[in-house]
């Protein structure tokens with residue numbers, strides 16, 4: 001029921017004004033961005049655990065308080081879509097122009113965001129641990145990268161492959177949001193300034209290991225974070241930091257994309273990721289870059 005493409009104005013979760021791609025429908029406008037092969041569509045679950053309904057407005061303004069989380073999810077999904085298309089020539093998360101769907105106000109006080117396999121979900125947070133999680137570009141990049149991973153290497157979400165799955169989502173979160181080495185700084189503990197959920201440059205700052213000597217063998221259960229996928233990701237995250245410091249973001253992001261989509265498989269371990277990244281560096285650049293990757297992983301104890 002799309003009549004035509006339109007440009008809208010939205011207010012984001014930080015009270016900022018953003019220009020968004022919307023569609024004219026009978027009776028008004030919807031958060032449906034048709035500027036790419038894959039439509040970018042944003043829904044409001046209204047604190048249920050369903051996909052809810054597409055967010056609409058009677059005008060091109062999306063400026064109500066309840067629409068703020070949707071405006072950010074919609075805007076940042078477009079940013080990340082553009083990143084994968086322009087930097088890696090990947091059309092949407094599956095390379096085939098799949099629709100990108102986001103759901104905001106998912107559940108009540110939900111302190112998380114995720115890729116469900118069908119769409120991204122964003123909680124509102126409880127206002128203490130998190131504010132609305134779609135308010136941060138690195139979160140959207142993290143979640144959409146899970147969809148890229150799922151449609152390529154499909155790293156299983158447990159133990160070392162799971163920690164790699166988490167790490168690649170953080171690392172592409174950095175590539176999309178390279179102003180800092182932090183993850184979630186814009187939405188973590190809204191009452192406390194200057195902190196973050198994770199740091200790629202100093203994982204230990206937020207209680208993650210940064211070396212294999214501190215790998216945490218946790219149970220492969222929900223309570224064990226599926227073998228500590230959000231904890232042990234500190235080790236590959238640190239290796240990525242080391243790599244980017246040595247060879248720069250432009251080369252590193254091509255190497256990481258190639259490894260994720262051409263070499264890694266469902267059960268790849270840390271040592272396999274190192275090999276995949278070294279091979280990708282050799283394929284794309286040469287011995288200097290390959291050596292830098294080798295050193296980056298040796299430094300975190302993956303030898």
Ligand SMILES: CCCCC[C@H](S)C(=O)N[C@@H](Cc1ccccc1)C(=O)N[C@@H](C)C(=O)O
Nearest residue numbers: 111112113114115138139142183184197230
């Ligand atoms: C539903 C099952 C759990 C899914 C976990 C999702 S993929 C996830 O990793 N979410 C991120 C959200 C995020 C991303 C970047 C920056 C800040 C927060 C995450 O790290 N979640 C933490 C809170 C966790 O699940 O432990």
Ligand SMILES: [Ca+2]
Nearest residue numbers: 138177182183
């Ligand atoms: Ca960040």
Ligand SMILES: [Zn+2]
Nearest residue numbers: 142146166169
């Ligand atoms: Zn994740």
